[in-house]
Amino acid sequence: MKTRRLNPMDASWLQVESHETPMHVAGLMIFELPKDAAPDFFQQMFAMFREHREFYPPWNRRLRSPRLKTLTPVWVEDNDLDIEYHVRLSALPWPGGEREFGQLIARLHSQPLDFTRPPWECNIIEGLEGNRFALYIKIHHSLIDGVSAMRMLARMLPKSAADLEAPPFWAVPPAPRTEKDPGAGAARAAGGLFGAMRARLSAVPDLARAAADLARAARSKTDLLGTPFQAPKSVLNGRIKGARRFATQIYSIERIKTLAKAADCTLNDIVLAICSGSLRRFLKEGNMLPAKPLTVGCPVSVRPKDDQEQGNAISFIIANLATDVADPLKRLEAIKASTQRAKEHLQSLPKHAIESYTMMLMGPYIAQLVTGLGGRTRPVFNITISNVPGPQQTLYFRGAKMVANYPVSLVTHGQAINITCHGYADTLNFGFIACRETLPHMQRIAVYTGEALEELEAAVLQPRKRRTG
Numbered sequence: 001m002k003t004r005r006l007n008p009m010d011a012s013w014l015q016v017e018s019h020e021t022p023m024h025v026a027g028l029m030i031f032e033l034p035k036d037a038a039p040d041f042f043q044q045m046f047a048m049f050r051e052h053r054e055f056y057p058p059w060n061r062r063l064r065s066p067r068l069k070t071l072t073p074v075w076v077e078d079n080d081l082d083i084e085y086h087v088r089l090s091a092l093p094w095p096g097g098e099r100e101f102g103q104l105i106a107r108l109h110s111q112p113l114d115f116t117r118p119p120w121e122c123n124i125i126e127g128l129e130g131n132r133f134a135l136y137i138k139i140h141h142s143l144i145d146g147v148s149a150m151r152m153l154a155r156m157l158p159k160s161a162a163d164l165e166a167p168p169f170w171a172v173p174p175a176p177r178t179e180k181d182p183g184a185g186a187a188r189a190a191g192g193l194f195g196a197m198r199a200r201l202s203a204v205p206d207l208a209r210a211a212a213d214l215a216r217a218a219r220s221k222t223d224l225l226g227t228p229f230q231a232p233k234s235v236l237n238g239r240i241k242g243a244r245r246f247a248t249q250i251y252s253i254e255r256i257k258t259l260a261k262a263a264d265c266t267l268n269d270i271v272l273a274i275c276s277g278s279l280r281r282f283l284k285e286g287n288m289l290p291a292k293p294l295t296v297g298c299p300v301s302v303r304p305k306d307d308q309e310q311g312n313a314i315s316f317i318i319a320n321l322a323t324d325v326a327d328p329l330k331r332l333e334a335i336k337a338s339t340q341r342a343k344e345h346l347q348s349l350p351k352h353a354i355e356s357y358t359m360m361l362m363g364p365y366i367a368q369l370v371t372g373l374g375g376r377t378r379p380v381f382n383i384t385i386s387n388v389p390g391p392q393q394t395l396y397f398r399g400a401k402m403v404a405n406y407p408v409s410l411v412t413h414g415q416a417i418n419i420t421c422h423g424y425a426d427t428l429n430f431g432f433i434a435c436r437e438t439l440p441h442m443q444r445i446a447v448y449t450g451e452a453l454e455e456l457e458a459a460v461l462q463p464r465k466r467r468t469g
Helices: 008-015 041-051 098-110 146-156 185-219 253-263 267-285 328-347 351-371 443-468
Strands: 003-005 024-032 061-063 074-077 087-096 120-128 132-140 244-252 295-301 314-320 383-388 400-408 417-424 427-435
Touching: 008 351, 024 098, 024 146, 041 087, 041 120, 087 098, 098 120, 098 132, 098 244, 132 400, 146 383, 146 417, 185 351, 244 253, 244 400, 244 443, 253 267, 253 328, 253 427, 253 443, 267 295, 267 328, 267 383, 267 443, 295 328, 314 328, 314 351, 328 443, 400 417, 427 443
Parallel strands: 087 120, 295 383, 383 417, 400 427
Antiparallel strands: 003 074, 024 132, 024 400, 061 074, 120 132, 244 427, 295 314, 417 427
C-alpha cells in the first residue's frame, strides 16, 4: 500500500481541525442542463458515477491513523471506497432560488468530513431555477490547495459539449510528470533527503534576514511591509461556531482588467480594493469599523507551472487594506503600495527558503489555533482574501455547460470570514464564507463588493473619460 507523509503546511490543516473549525474547502460548479437532456439525466449521471471504480490521488488518500492524525499524519492509498457514501444526490424544492441554494451550501459546508475514509464528498444538486444544476465537491485542505484544484478542474472537465464520455473526477489520472533526474530507488531517496537537509541549512541566513526585515518593519512608522499582529481587533476576529453563511458574486474579468490598467495596478489589487470597500461599509454601518486599517493575509502560489502534485504549495503576504481611508482612489493607492512592498520582500527570498519562511510567517497563526488562543488574542491579520487563476476555456460535463465556478473556503477562530475568488472563462467568481453567528448578515458584504466596484470605476474611469472626451 502506497504511503505519503504530509509536509508541515499540509499537516497544519489537520492540527487545527475541530468541530467548530472544519478545515475543508470546496468547489461549487454551476451547470446549464443540455437542451436535449433526458428526464432521467441525473439518475444516469449518478449511475455512471457508481460504475467507475478506479481512483486516483488525491481522491483515494485516507489517513493511516485517523485518531492520531495530528501526531503521525501519513496518507495511504485506499481503492476500496464506498462511492455511495462519498457521492450523494440532492434536490432543492422547485424552483430553487439563490437564497435556498445558499442555505443548502452553507449547511453542507458546516459538516466535518469523516477521517476514517478519504476526506472528500460530492453532492449533485438538482432543482436550481433557470434549468441549472450544481456539483458541490468538498475536500480537506490538507489534500489540496487552490492552484492544484484549478489545474485538476481543467483536466477533469471536457472543453466540448460533444464529449459525453468524461469519467467522474476521481477517475481522471494525474498529468504525466517529466522526471528530470531518474535516479535509482534507494540512492535517489537518500540524495533527496540530503538535498532537502542542505536546502534547509542554506536557507538559515535568508530566513534570518527576512525575520530582521519583518522586525524592522514592525517598529517602523514608514515601512509599508505588512507584519504579523499589526491587525486591530474587530468583530471579524473572535471565536466562532460551526454553522456557516455563504454568498456569491460574479464579475467580468475584462471589467476588472480595464479598471486595473487604468489605475496602473494589478488585478489582485482591484480585488482587494473592492473587498476593502465592502468591509469598510459593512463595519461602518454596524458601528464596528476599527480606527486602524484592517490587514489581509493573501496566499501566494509557489507551485511551478509543470507541477501537477496535490497538497499545498503556497506562501503568504500580509498587506494593508486601508479601511481607514474614505476616498476609494486613495484606498486603492495604499493597497497597491502595501502589496508591492510585500511581494518584493517575498521575491527577495530564494526558492529553497520559501517553505521555511511561510512556516515562520504563519507559525503564530497556526500556534494560535493549536493552543486555543485564536479569537482570544490580537489577530495575526484580520481576514484572508485569495485570488486563484482558473481555466480560461468554457468547460462542460456530460454535455452541460459550466456557467460558474465558485470557491467555498474555510474560516477559523480569529478569522470569521473568508473571501476567495476563482477565474473561470471570462469571469471572476467570488465565494464568501463566514460564521453564521458572528456575521448573520454577511450576504451584505457580497452585495457591497459590487457597489464598491462601481464606486472605484467612477473614481478611476470617469475622470479619464472627461479628460479624453
